[in-house]
Amino acid sequence: MSLPPGALLYALAGVWISVIGLRGVLAEEEWFRRIVSANVMGSGVFLLLVALARRAPDGPPDPVPHGMILTGLVVAVSATALMLALLGFLHDQQDGEDDT
Template sequence: MIAQFLYGGAGILLFALGLWSLLVHAPLLRKLIALNIMGAGVFHVFIAIAHRGDALPPDPVPHALVLTGIVVAVSATALALALNSRLEQGENEPEPASSPSPGPRIHMQPALSTEPSSKGATHP
């Protein structure tokens, strides 16, 4: 049981670390890495609970769930990176002389200050 708790507990700690980093850091890449770390934490928990003592065979179901989860996480990460790279392209193309920025900042704190402005944004 100690082994499961250490492994699964490490997963919970990873989840918490990822959550903290996601909320605190603004650059998109850090947020994306934080989300992947959170996901890895949850996968750790699944792997830890697959083995519940030597009397029982290891449970293949959580293993399969983790494999499915990894593919889902890879897909989501790929799409997020592509959207981000599109944003950077848009940033660089109109003003090629502008200094390189550290990447778009996406605010995710549920603070009211992040309400979008209601400026007429339909015009390209």
């Protein structure tokens, strides 16, 4: 039996990382932790896509998924920043208000 290719290992790692992140978002209640979880999930999805781009054993990797991930990274960081700013705004307004 030949060794499984490295890219497959990373693809599987990507699957499990995204699943772990997804679980964090769904099962946690604290917002900061959910945001960190969403970022872990994002990394997992991107890792899976990069690994899939390297499926062909020879030749260069597929540049189209690479472009997709470059875009995805920017979307993820934008959403993260926006959520953190919203969270901070809520925190700053907390004084004297009911937190429900």
